[in-house]
Amino acid sequence: MTLIMGVLNVTPDSFSDGGRWTSLDAAVEHAVELTAQGADLIDVGGESTRPGAPRVPVDEELGRVLPVIRELTARGIRTSIDTMNAETARRVIEAGASWINDVSGGQADPEMLGTAAELGCGYLLSHWRGHSANMNALARYQDAATEVRDELRVQVDKALDAGIHGSRLVVDPGLGFAKNHEHNWRILARIDLLEELGFPVLIGASRKRFLGALLPEGAPVADRDLPSAVVSALAARAGVWGVRVHDVVSTRRALDVLEAWTSGGHL
Ligand code: PMM
Numbered sequence: 001m002t003l004i005m006g007v008l009n010v011t012p013d014s015f016s017d018g019g020r021w022t023s024l025d026a027a028v029e030h031a032v033e034l035t036a037q038g039a040d041l042i043d044v045g046g047e048s049t050r051p052g053a054p055r056v057p058v059d060e061e062l063g064r065v066l067p068v069i070r071e072l073t074a075r076g077i078r079t080s081i082d083t084m085n086a087e088t089a090r091r092v093i094e095a096g097a098s099w100i101n102d103v104s105g106g107q108a109d110p111e112m113l114g115t116a117a118e119l120g121c122g123y124l125l126s127h128w129r130g131h132s133a134n135m136n137a138l139a140r141y142q143d144a145a146t147e148v149r150d151e152l153r154v155q156v157d158k159a160l161d162a163g164i165h166g167s168r169l170v171v172d173p174g175l176g177f178a179k180n181h182e183h184n185w186r187i188l189a190r191i192d193l194l195e196e197l198g199f200p201v202l203i204g205a206s207r208k209r210f211l212g213a214l215l216p217e218g219a220p221v222a223d224r225d226l227p228s229a230v231v232s233a234l235a236a237r238a239g240v241w242g243v244r245v246h247d248v249v250s251t252r253r254a255l256d257v258l259e260a261w262t263s264g265g266h267l
Pocket of ligand 1: 045048174
């Protein structure tokens, strides 16, 4: 069964849901709703990673995410923290989160891998080439699928060397992070290369611009939920461990269809 990670951005500026869940009550209510809809894990983020986004000071990030994590932990909801900062990761894991979701794969903060090892929590390691401000200029590949796999392998080795247990690692190609539309499709078409790394794989395609490019010009961001759900089902079919999505309802439906299909009706 593919795990569904529901996105909860408590940021004023994330591209598809920025500013919607900034009050504690609204954020918690949304997480509860996503869980009821079938999310297995809620990914809480306090710093937007959209292209060109400014960095957020750690204090501000903690102020956004800590109260939400505390409240969700108290309600028995499993969480991950979407952060590139070791200090944020530490405080939030100590407050009850289960996973660090580091889109920089340990590259943005030199303390991150050691901190994750010490905390003994799960660590989601994404492919990354640089901060949002300049990541589009870093989107250069001969073959994105093999280069992303090879660069992920380098970071995975660093994570293992830092003491993170292999059983706690999940890898993610970081779709859209220093990747253009063609790069993202190439990586998805060769998802088997990522699986060669020998770790569970997470795919985060939800509402990203390469899916928007398939829609009529000017289509609202919510129209990306259908293509997002299809990508989730195809990724699940290819054997991924989890998908990170904004719209849990459509993802759940898509994964249910896949499950019925694969079981040949014998659910
Ligand atoms: N994408 C975003 C943020 N966090 N985390 C993981 N592991 N993988 C992703 O692809 C990913 C992520 C950017 O999307 P958002 O602004 O919609 O949260």
